[in-house]
Amino acid sequence: MTTEQLTDQIKKKQSFLCIGLDVDLSKIPQHLLTEDDPIFEFNKAIIDATHHLCVSYKPNTAFYEAYGIKGWQALEKTINYLNEKHPEIFTIADAKRGDIGNTSSMYAKAFFEDLVFDSVTVAPYMGKDSVEPFLAFKNKHTILLALTSNEGAFDFQTKLVDGKEMYKQVLETSKTWENAENLMYVVGATKAEYLADIRQIVPESFLLVPGVGAQGGNLQDVCKYGMSKNVGLLINSSRGIIYASNQEDFAEAAAKKAQNMQQEMAVILKNAN
C-alpha cells in the first residue's frame, strides 16, 4: 500500500486509529479456548467488529511467537484474513527486527513476501546496512524506532551523540538512506512534548504512535504537536481496545472503545481543516 492510499483511507474513514492485536490467551474470553485456533478466532471477531473504525492493525509478533508454531500459524491466518477481506487496511508487523544486511534481507522477505504485511517495525541500532534491505521493497514501509514510549527510552535515545540527541540523529541520518521515502517512525504517545521538534526534522513522514490509554499517552497532545499536513499519524491502542471485556460481548465492547477513539479523531480532523 502507498502512503497516498493510506491517507485516502484516513480521510474516508475519518480515523487514524491502529488497533493492536496483542493476543494473550490468559486475557481473552474463556469460551474461545475450546476453539481449534483461539488466537485467530479472537482476532477475526475483533477485526469483523472494528474494521470500519480503523485504518490499520498491528499484531505484535511477540504475542504469537510466545505460542510457538500455533502462534505463528495464527499470525499467518490473521494477515491472510486481513489481506483477503480488507485489502484497504494498512498492516504492521510489530517485530522490531534489524541485523547485519543478509539477515535483515531474510527478515524483510519473512514479513513482506511470506506473511505479506505492508510494514514492519525495525530497530535502527545496527545502522544503515541493517535497515536498507527492508527499504528496498517497493510500496512496503519500514517503521524505524525513533523515540519509544517506555521509560527506558531515556537510557539511550535522548542521550547526546555529537551534540545531538540520538533519536534526532536517527531521524536525520535515516532520511539520507536509499529509498528513504519508504520510512515511517515510531514515536511514543508518552513523549508528545518531543513531537514539535520531531516534525521539524520529518515534517511529512508517517509516525506510528503507541502508548495511548494503558501507557498514559494522550491523543489530543499527540495530535496538537504531531499532526502533519496529510495527518501523518497512526495512533495505536492495543489493550485499551481488545480487552475492553473478557466476556461473550468482547467484540462489541472493543468496537465501542474503537468508536470512541474514531469519533474523537473525526473531531480533530474537522478542526484541523
Ligand SMILES: O=c1ccn([C@@H]2O[C@H](COP(=O)(O)O)[C@@H](O)[C@H]2O)c(=O)[nH]1
Ligand atoms: O515505543 C513503543 C513501541 C512499540 N510499542 C508496542 O505497541 C503496543 C502498545 O500496546 P498498549 O496495550 O496499547 O499499551 C505494544 O505492542 C507495544 O509492544 C509500544 O508500546 N511502545
